[in-house]
Amino acid sequence: MNRFSYARPSDIAEAVREVGADPSARFIAGGTNLVDLMKYNVERPTRLIDITRLPLDRIEKADGGGLRVGALVPNADLAYDAQVSKRYPLLADALLAGASPQLRNMASTGGNLLQRTRCLYFYDTATPCNKREPGSGCSAIKGVNRINAILGTSDKCIATHPSDMCVGLAALGAKVHVAGPDGERVIPFADFHRLPGDQPERDTNLGERELIVAVELPNEDFSTNYSYLKLRDRLSYAFALVSVAAALRLEGGTIKEARIALGGVAHKPWRDTSAEDALRGQRPEEAVFKKAADHILRDAKGFGHNDFKIDLARRAIVRALSQAAAGTPQTQTDKRIQ
Structure with a gap:
């Protein structure tokens, strides 16, 4: 160091x-x-x-009726907060699926958003990596890429975003409040993280001198029909190979609103609003969910070792949506797939 x-x-x-x-x-x-x-x-x-002395450690009501979560709220406190558990259980489950209790006690809300993307070669300074050294090359594309991305990749980078919390926030349509030299601004969560493109060294659209001060949860109710499903190599303390945050609002036996976000498959939490739009008015049935999964994964591309992720993601989407429709979310205490 x-x-x-x-x-x-x-x-x-x-x-x-x-x-x-x-x-x-x-x-x-x-x-x-x-x-x-x-x-x-x-x-x-x-x-x-x-920044641990800054007054950013509170969970408060937001002006629009949602919740404003300070950037320094620990992941554990956020997961077990009574308001979050009641109104945003999808987010609570995503948090409890991540890391270990010790890490959740230390990790902050803002810091979780800023986790660097995951790739074996990014962490190995003896190998070329465009994320560490732009222009040096991507070792993962023709290397060991089992954990790498299948969506939104470029010829510069195929790293994946590691956060579980961010997948839940993406599905909920959160907003990120930041402060910088020019004052405060609000970034829609969908625009906060970046795909690699020609600048894989940039994980987010946060300005160099900007500080995350809060995350705002919208005033929407997805507290009944939801599920966070995380598939990984072992049940404890492992990053997702594929994760799915699914939330539905049902009315009269059909889907009035749908939210689907994926983790472990791209450089950012992956949300396809066109697939969500196509679910509106449909019956919550397996055949409908399979079509949605096919739509989300229509441009998915494997790189050899991670080809299996495409089918794994397809089945995970169907399973998570089925759990959500039935009102039987994946439990985070007994993590065996239901």
Whole structure:
């Protein structure tokens, strides 16, 4: 790990000024991802700006009737919050599917959004990686790519986004509140993370000197017919090979509204609104869900080792939607697939 200096600002404006004074500075809260990257020599910040003293650790009612979650709310507190469990159980389940209890106690809401995408070669500084060193090449495309993306890839990068929480937030249509030198702005969750394109080194559309201050959950009810299904190599403490956040609003035996987001398959949480639109007015049946899965995966592409993910994702979408329709969400205590 390289040497670095350290600052601990007491307000948001000071934090923004501190990070703007050094192009290599990074914000740090729980440090569950950044510290690992520093140990691997993937990230080399010369200055850390500790934001844990900022007043961003509350869950409050938002102006529109939803909830405003401060960027420093720990993942565990968010998952077990009474309002979240009642109104947004899909998000609570996604959180409980991720990491371990110890990590959930440390990891923050804002930090979860900023997890770097996952790829074996990104973490191995002895191999070429366009995400670490733009223009050096992507070792994963012709290498060991079992965990890599099948949707939204480019010839520059096939890494995957690792967060479970973000898949739930994508399905719910959350908003991200950020502060920077030019004031505050709101980013729709669908626009927060990026596909790799020609700039795989950029995981998000957050400005260099911007700080996440809160995540806003919309005032919508998907608390009855939902499921978060996570498929992984082992039941405990593993990233998703494929995950699905599914939520339905049923009325008169048909689907009035549908939300579907996938994790483990792309450089960002993957949501296809055209597939959701096609489900409206349909009966919640397996044949209908299979068509939706085929639509979502119409452009999916494997790279050899990860070809299996396409069929795995197809079956996972159908299973998660079936669980949601039946009102029998996948339990996060007994993680065997229902």
